[in-house]
Amino acid sequence: MTEDLIVSGRMNHLIDPVLEVWEWQIPSYLFLGGLAAGILFFAGLTWLRGKEAEHPAAVRRAPLVVPFLLIFGLLFLFLDLKHKLYFWRLYLTLKMAAPMSWGAWVLLLITPLSFIWAALYIRDMIPQWDWRFDFLKRLEHFFNQNKKYLAWSMVLLSLVLGIYTGILFSAFNGRPLWNTSILGPLFLVSGMSGGAAVVVMLSRSHAERHYFARVDLLMIAIELVLIIHMFMGFLSSTQTQIDAARLFLGGDYTAPFWIFVVGLGLLMPAILEIMEMRNRKIPWIAAPILVLFGGIMLRFIIAFAGQESHWIL
Amino acid sequence: MEKDRSRKYWNPYFGGVMLGLVLLAANFVAGRGLGSSGAVKSAVVAAVESIAPAHADASPVYKEFSESHQGHPMKSWLVFEMVGVLVGAFLSGAWAGRLKFRVEHSPKITSRRRLIFAGLGGIFFGLGSQLGRGCTSGAALSGMAVLSLGGFITMIFIFGTAFALAYFFRKLWI
Numbered sequence: 001m002t003e004d005l006i007v008s009g010r011m012n013h014l015i016d017p018v019l020e021v022w023e024w025q026i027p028s029y030l031f032l033g034g035l036a037a038g039i040l041f042f043a044g045l046t047w048l049r050g051k052e053a054e055h056p057a058a059v060r061r062a063p064l065v066v067p068f069l070l071i072f073g074l075l076f077l078f079l080d081l082k083h084k085l086y087f088w089r090l091y092l093t094l095k096m097a098a099p100m101s102w103g104a105w106v107l108l109l110i111t112p113l114s115f116i117w118a119a120l121y122i123r124d125m126i127p128q129w130d131w132r133f134d135f136l137k138r139l140e141h142f143f144n145q146n147k148k149y150l151a152w153s154m155v156l157l158s159l160v161l162g163i164y165t166g167i168l169f170s171a172f173n174g175r176p177l178w179n180t181s182i183l184g185p186l187f188l189v190s191g192m193s194g195g196a197a198v199v200v201m202l203s204r205s206h207a208e209r210h211y212f213a214r215v216d217l218l219m220i221a222i223e224l225v226l227i228i229h230m231f232m233g234f235l236s237s238t239q240t241q242i243d244a245a246r247l248f249l250g251g252d253y254t255a256p257f258w259i260f261v262v263g264l265g266l267l268m269p270a271i272l273e274i275m276e277m278r279n280r281k282i283p284w285i286a287a288p289i290l291v292l293f294g295g296i297m298l299r300f301i302i303a304f305a306g307q308e309s310h311w312i313l
Numbered sequence: 314m315e316k317d318r319s320r321k322y323w324n325p326y327f328g329g330v331m332l333g334l335v336l337l338a339a340n341f342v343a344g345r346g347l348g349s350s351g352a353v354k355s356a357v358v359a360a361v362e363s364i365a366p367a368h369a370d371a372s373p374v375y376k377e378f379s380e381s382h383q384g385h386p387m388k389s390w391l392v393f394e395m396v397g398v399l400v401g402a403f404l405s406g407a408w409a410g411r412l413k414f415r416v417e418h419s420p421k422i423t424s425r426r427r428l429i430f431a432g433l434g435g436i437f438f439g440l441g442s443q444l445g446r447g448c449t450s451g452a453a454l455s456g457m458a459v460l461s462l463g464g465f466i467t468m469i470f471i472f473g474t475a476f477a478l479a480y481f482f483r484k485l486w487i
Contacts, residue, residue, distance in 0.1 A: 255388070255393060259393065259396065263400070264396075264400065268400060268404075271404065272404075272407065275407055275408070280407055280408065280410060281407075281410045281412065282407045282412060283412055286403075
């Protein structure tokens, strides 16, 4: 038996010249996962800060969406697998250096957490809801008593989940565009921006909408800074990374990236949010929809452009 | 204060000069004039090419389009210009406090009637833009700006026909 020693992702089959492996499933999942992380982060944090009464949409309503986001996200992730029936093998090992391992375990923890949090607030959606069995009532009581730990785990795990959606790309050194540590924070912040947008969409109070629009504005500003730094990093790096950046600076992805992600997904909602804060009458649904649209486009474009970026000079 | 702003419009002559400057800027920046029906055509061609590629290959209309346009049909200046038009119009409406869902029509007709006739008019205009190789923006405005004879003829006939037929359709408006 010959043994292969893998020293680089490039040794994988199908890496050079361009990768054509990931289709819509992975970017869709990354979007849903990031969004779920953003919503859970704000839900946990807002509850811990004791602001449940002020921001009910963040703590109570938005998290009700998360189980569905995660169910579809995980379904997409599953659809992407080549050997679908072996997915459980991810749970026979924990590799600290492998982002996929981190992701698999974090999802295993955060998915039930999101179900529990949603279950605690299910009466907001269905007022006459009744847990049929006594042990479920006891469980509800138990979790209500230990909500502090629940909220803390949600905040911490959602940060891991949000960063992991970006690290999944950046740890893959087979593609120069993905091989930047900025992707972790960028996807985390983008997911948080999406989470704040969902809160704005679901909120019924003017004050809460304004507060989360401001939060979103901050996230957008951080995202812009990260994007600028990502390109600065690429352009001062090796020729392959300069070539990767050129996909967005004159190459095939220039128009979609700068128009859909930066223009429509970041600048436009920022302008609308600023205008709204200055009391212009604006349909408040417009900015969050654009933010979510930008979030989807960012993941699709990074996924597709990344597969096209290569090491061959 | 807000209400005043939403009812305050630019002087139409000033608006016309500004539109001319936009056209000048487009020619300077993109090397192309303005247009709008072309973007719709790109969308139609892209849709047909992806849903019924066999039909697109057989039809001379789509064939001619793909021969004269390189790359994906949606990757054209007019498509992006239209995205910009939507964004700009939305921002301008937001700025003036005019963003509301409503159908603007004469008080003497219903919204439904207005929408049906708007649809009919749109169909005729789309048809006409294909016959005239462009609409008011692409053929008339941008064409006249570069002294194209076709542009002048298109402009004369668009407005001439409207003037001639206005009497018959006046009840839709007044």
